[in-house]
Amino acid sequence: MTLIDIDATTLSAQIASGTTTAEEAMRACLDRIEEVNGQVNAIVALRDADDLMAEARAADAAPRKGWLHGIPVTVKDLANAAGLPTSMGSPAVAGFVPRQDDLFVSRMRAAGAIFIGKTNTPEFGLGSHTVNPVHGPTRNPYDATRSAGGSSGGAAAALAAGMQWVCDGSDMMGSLRNPAGWNNVYGFRPSWGRVPGEPAGDVYLHPLSTSGPMGRSPSDLAHLLDILSGPDPRLPLSTPAPALAGSLETDLTGRKLGWLGDWGGAWPMEDGVIAHCETALRGFEDMGCEVIPLDPPFPAEELWEAWITLRSFAVAARVGPLYDDPAKRALLRDDAIWEVERGRAFTAPEIQRASTIRSRWFQASVAMFGKVDAVLSPTAQCWPFPVDQAHPTQIAGQQMDTYHRWMECVIPASLIGLPSAGVPAGLGPDGLPMGVQITGPLHGDLGVLQLAQGWHHATDWPSRAPALRGTS
Secondary structure, eight states, rough: OGGSOOOHHHHHHHHHHHHSOOOHHHHHHHHHHHHHHHHHHHEEEEOOHHHHHHHHHHHHHHHHOSSSTOOOEEEEESSOOOTOOOTTTOOTTTOOOOOOOHHHHHHHHTTOOOEEEEESGGGOOOOSSOTTTOOOOEEEEEEEEOOSSSSSHHHHHHHHHHHHHHHEEEEESSSSTTHHHHTTTTTEEOOOOTTTOOOSSOOOSSOEEEEEESSSSSHHHHHHHHHOOOOOOOOOOOOOOOOGGGGGGOOTTTEEEEEOOTTTTTTTOOTTTTHHHHHHHHHHHHHOOOEEEEOOOOHHHHHHHHHHHHHHHHHHHHHHHHHTTTHHTSSOOOOHHHHHHHHHOHHHHHHHHHHHHHHHHHHHHHHHTOSSSSSEEESSSSOBBBBBBSSSOEETEEEEEETTTTGGGHHHHHHOOOOOOEEEEEEEEEEOOOEEEESSSTTHHHHHHHHHHHHHHOOHHHHHSSSSSSSS
């Protein structure tokens, strides 16, 4: 096993003990990027190699800052890292170079990360397919003709291809879970408030998205999450966040897991997805868990109505200022314009109705988690689709009526801010990865990560089926 194959937890320990240096890690990282990034286009805005090697040597000579000390890290290109260009995948903002880190980025920097560049994302993170007019498409490391998912597709592909040890991502509509499943790695959407957003603009109305960790092991998720987490006094919805990394190992015997499958037939699924995930369920049973089928706990159409209303409302607030500038509007993708115009057209009673549905779903989820400890479902409704396709237009004979309807299976967690991990479930018959979501009750982050850790011990798919290894 080479340096690029170990997880971040192991690398951090080796740097701390002196058995590996930050300089060696940086050289391995840059060599791997040079070797394979041209095939997948996961990392963009890469900094000068000589400057990065100098920073790595300086890290070796400096006191240890934290768990990320000396580790090369990229930042998803929706977030600001001082001195690195932020494009958000859009020509409307490309070229902007921030002078200040976003809050969670500053926490990674304080923990010793060496920022080397950005990971690719769809324009404004819209849609679970990482392609944009600034940097082009990110390709799946398991099949370069296929999508890497999104919007954290660049991060997931970089992890799968061995170019990164741990990555940040963000998740509004499955953006940490879908690409994890499609790239055979792990992604974790934490409970709302655990990782605070930016203390700017409105901090009350739009809590749909959250930042979170991605890695090749749940231990990596927990360590990075501990760095990203914690309240900020400027953010009223941020919450206390006890450390998780030392508490993942536990006996899972007797944990009750509910299988939601296709939500009682409400979600169309491409052939083979449900069968593949149901095969994976046996692994949870082998861990001592009890897996029981669940009837749909809430009407799917009401969830979708609330979701697309509140999502468009939120996107309109975020992208609206660019839309209002005719020159910038001309550079926006059609889906962004659709979201803004749709979000601005809602009446106050329509927004209130969507929020009421969301509130009812939260109450129903409390009842559901009174019966099971967590629920399981696929990370996507289809296998990775062709990279030159904008999005799936049909699944199992059913037309997709929006650019994101094919990701309906991720919204139950997103709508009410539940913790949810995307864990790898191995490769399908065509060699394409698929994953399973493990979703827990609000603030049940530790329980979800413990299940993911047990799953990792039982399967370790990232090591069993690594992408692009042996490339020369």
